[in-house]
Amino acid sequence: MSFESLALAPSLVNTAAHQQFNEPTAIQNAAIPAILANKDVLGIAKTGTGKTAAYVLPILSGLQNDNSVKNRHVTTLVLVPTRELAVQVKDVFEVFSKDLPQRIKTLAVYGGVSINPQMIGLQGVQVLVATPGRLLELLESNAVYLSSVKTLVMDEADKLLNQEFKAEIDKILALLPKKRQNILFSATLSPNLDQLQSMVLNEPTIIKIEQAEEFIDSIEQIAYLLSPEKKGPYLRHLIEKHAMKQVLVFASSTHQVDSIVHKLRKNKIDARAMHGQKSQGSRTESLLLFKTGKLKVLVSTDLMARGIDIIELPFVINYELPRSPKDYVHRIGRTGRAEANGLAISLVTLNELHHFGVIQKKMGKTVELIDIER
Incomplete structure (x- = not known):
């Protein structure tokens, strides 16, 4: 199977080729069509299998037809457990969106740095990649709103369900619209993830890529x-x-x-x-x-x-x-x-x-x- 056969926006297919993404990985083959069809997805795949691109590509493809952007009302929220992963995911969004006909603004927000530049940077953001603690700080400051979120991604969802994040995740989920697409990716399938699946996902497509x-x-x-x-x-x-x-x-x-x-x-x-x-x-x-x-x-x-x-x-x-x-x-x-x-x-x-x-x-x-x- 090729990227052309996955019904992605042509400009994304071209960018994938320029980035030497010659053919989809197993997780991309399975996840991209399901996400494009607006289904909830639970993906279990090890790091290094291409799972970030598995949700970035279809999300960007769908955003090409979205003209309902309101300032400071993000439409895609990606939650991650660490600052490093936030930057990494943001970079993948930017690499694939640079040649799109319609500009998509992505921002990564996380603690450990000044909050003021992030508050200013939220102007016009459609895709927000965030660690839970910093996101709550920005919400309390009315720097961003979640009422327009159409897609929620939880990357490394197994880690986000650790005790240190649980209270923050519960607060964030309570602020999101009930009707939305939910995408959960994890390297492992744990009891915590089963709990999250029942809380968040609605009749999900479950994809488990076995370690080769x-x-x-x-x-x-x-x-x-x-x-x-x-x-x-x-x-x-x-x-x-x-x-x-x-x-x-x-x-x-x-x-x-x-x-x-x-x-x-x-x-x-x-x-x-x-x-x-x-x-x-x-x-x-x-x-x-x-x-x-x-x-x-x-x-x-x-x-x-x-x-x-x-x-x-x-x-x-x-x-x-x-x-x-x-x-x-x-x-x-x-x-x-x-x-x-x-x-x-x-x-x-x-x-x-x-x-x-x-x-x-x-x-x-x-x-x-x-x-x-x-």
């Missing part, structure tokens, strides 16, 4: 059994042994992320931290340096890594295992993309052995475990 076996097979996985106090020195050993020039390291907490970065820098290894307590300027700069290959090591929590999308990331290291086996697959899936090989390394302690066994069972693959204590 060859995608996992393109990622070499290895684990090392070691004591907690040896994790730091062994991380540095691995970076040097593999001559890593670009590696994403996952840790479970903000405190642990900062501790790892401090020790790496102390040993003259270029590293930066990525977590929610960093300023927006710091996070944007770190991400840009990492994406362009000017930063060797980026250490991140799971939530902050949602905005990190690099086509050929060679290395991922789990300094600590995630709680969920699905999050493990999501982490290692940051490497081995676009038919490139990748190496995913996990540092495992005795206390984590049972959990690592559960992860392997759920993943359906056995990972070689090397005991470095012997």
Whole structure:
């Protein structure tokens, strides 16, 4: 199937070709016709499968015939859990809309930066990409109104249903028109998502793109059994042994992320931290340096890594295992993309052995475990 066959606006098809989108991915093939038909959609697909374009393209196509724009009354609202993902989604909207006959103004709003430029920037916005907290601040200031929203997108919906967002999401949903199109995308299917589905969706088209076996097979996985106090020195050993020039390291907490970065820098290894307590300027700069290959090591929590999308990331290291086996697959899936090989390394302690066994069972693959204590 081609983009031409999906009934998108011709200018969007041309832009897709210029962006080297040669043919739709599985999630795009399934989601685009359903969204164009104004159906509610629940899409379950891993990061890196093209899910952002799967909703951006049909939304932009539909907006070409929408002349009911009122100032500060957005018609499309995209909710995301992190600032980085907000910027990333906004960029995708802008890339695909630049050659459209009818101008579509998109804005990303998020906390950690001054609210005043965002309030001014909301003039004439049709597509608003927002983190929940900043959106509520703008609503309280009467800088934007949701009464004209025709399409609601919740990207990374599983994360938006975490406890830290739930109260904010409930407030936002209460302000939206009852009659609207709802599009939910998530990397995982969780009980929280089942709850959201019953709250938000109306007879949805459900699309579940299974993780391709060859995608996992393109990622070499290895684990090392070691004591907690040896994790730091062994991380540095691995970076040097593999001559890593670009590696994403996952840790479970903000405190642990900062501790790892401090020790790496102390040993003259270029590293930066990525977590929610960093300023927006710091996070944007770190991400840009990492994406362009000017930063060797980026250490991140799971939530902050949602905005990190690099086509050929060679290395991922789990300094600590995630709680969920699905999050493990999501982490290692940051490497081995676009038919490139990748190496995913996990540092495992005795206390984590049972959990690592559960992860392997759920993943359906056995990972070689090397005991470095012997």
